Amino acid sequence: MGSIFGQLFRVTTWGESHGGGVGAVVDGCPPNLPLSEADIQPDLDRRKPGQSRIVSQRKESDTVRIVSGVFEGKTLGTPISMVIWNEDARPRDYEEIRTKYRPSHADYVYEAKYGIRNWMGGGRASARETAGRVAAGAIARKLLRLGWGVEAVAWVSSVGEIRCEADVETVTPEQVEQTPVRCPDLKVAQRMIEAIEEIRKKGDSLGGTVTCALRNVPAGWGEPVFDKLEADLAKAMLSLPASKGFDIGSGFGGTLLTGLQHNDEYYVAEDGRVRTRTNRSGGVQGGISDGETIYFRVAFKPTATVLHEQRTVTTAPHEETTLKARGRHDPCVLPRAVPMVEAMALLVLADHALRQEPNLRFLTNR
Numbered sequence: 001m002g003s004i005f006g007q008l009f010r011v012t013t014w015g016e017s018h019g020g021g022v023g024a025v026v027d028g029c030p031p032n033l034p035l036s037e038a039d040i041q042p043d044l045d046r047r048k049p050g051q052s053r054i055v056s057q058r059k060e061s062d063t064v065r066i067v068s069g070v071f072e073g074k075t076l077g078t079p080i081s082m083v084i085w086n087e088d089a090r091p092r093d094y095e096e097i098r099t100k101y102r103p104s105h106a107d108y109v110y111e112a113k114y115g116i117r118n119w120m121g122g123g124r125a126s127a128r129e130t131a132g133r134v135a136a137g138a139i140a141r142k143l144l145r146l147g148w149g150v151e152a153v154a155w156v157s158s159v160g161e162i163r164c165e166a167d168v169e170t171v172t173p174e175q176v177e178q179t180p181v182r183c184p185d186l187k188v189a190q191r192m193i194e195a196i197e198e199i200r201k202k203g204d205s206l207g208g209t210v211t212c213a214l215r216n217v218p219a220g221w222g223e224p225v226f227d228k229l230e231a232d233l234a235k236a237m238l239s240l241p242a243s244k245g246f247d248i249g250s251g252f253g254g255t256l257l258t259g260l261q262h263n264d265e266y267y268v269a270e271d272g273r274v275r276t277r278t279n280r281s282g283g284v285q286g287g288i289s290d291g292e293t294i295y296f297r298v299a300f301k302p303t304a305t306v307l308h309e310q311r312t313v314t315t316a317p318h319e320e321t322t323l324k325a326r327g328r329h330d331p332c333v334l335p336r337a338v339p340m341v342e343a344m345a346l347l348v349l350a351d352h353a354l355r356q357e358p359n360l361r362f363l364t365n366r
Helices: 038-049 090-099 107-114 127-148 187-203 229-238 251-258 334-356
Strands: 008-015 022-026 064-068 080-083 151-159 208-215 245-250 266-268 274-276 294-300 309-313 318-324
Touching: 008 127, 022 127, 022 187, 038 064, 038 208, 038 334, 080 127, 127 151, 127 251, 127 309, 127 334, 151 187, 151 334, 229 294, 229 334, 245 251
Parallel strands: none
Antiparallel strands: 008 022, 022 080, 064 080, 151 208, 208 294, 245 294, 266 274, 309 318
16 A cells, blocks of 8 residues: 655655544654754644534644654654544444445445455545645655745635635735635635535535645756656645646646747846746746746545435445435535645655755755
């Protein structure tokens, strides 16, 4: 089972939704990076359930504990292990799906592949697994910020048919965090919140998109063939629960332009750097960063768990039946997906940063 992500900055996540806990091991982080649990907790607080009435009401503090790899406030260069204990698991909510497959969940396919499955909340297929990713991403965030000044900011850019048009160069984390839906446009955010509340009352769900901007990424990160920077970003985003699509820069909209219209012309900036006059490529040329802001969008489907009776089949012997879901679930995954998208983008960048500077001893020459 693939639970490891990255080549040099490697992350292994572990744990199940309704088991004892979840967590991550980060291997390959350079030594001497100042790091504490206080650096990690804010991102976990943004991901945890129970933040507002428009997300899952499961009550988890998601308190992280670093159990290895840090000494006297600095990384040792050894594996960093982190644990987040589950505090509000309710496996009884899932008793019925012991013998029934939930529509559009991983229940059936997981059992078809492995011959066994954890029916309590989906086990490893649950979005609770992403707590480990976000904890690891917080380490990558500090490494990239102190080492290169890289900043990652993501926001909800659509919920259903409600869209937010925001400038990828200027959206700030503070603007994103103004509302529980994490949309930087206050008027649009209110419409999104109202739509999510309405669909929640109906026992249904909504999907949408998250946009992410990665700023101050130096030119030269990425590889030209199979490990293109945008290819690794796409893999990272499509590994997230409920993600269904990825595009970067002009994305599918670029297919409506001619080559002359789409090309990003170069010029020499006042500081002597080579820049592009436009950024339809989304900060990546030929699989390698060009020094412009990297921006992309991730599409998330409506939450699969809805509080209505649906047709399904039982576990062996397979027989047709019905199922009405219970438990605590997000009526829209988008608000909590924002820190997940940032985390996976930061993990990709940290890995490519170390590929570019494999002998980095953190802050030695910075």
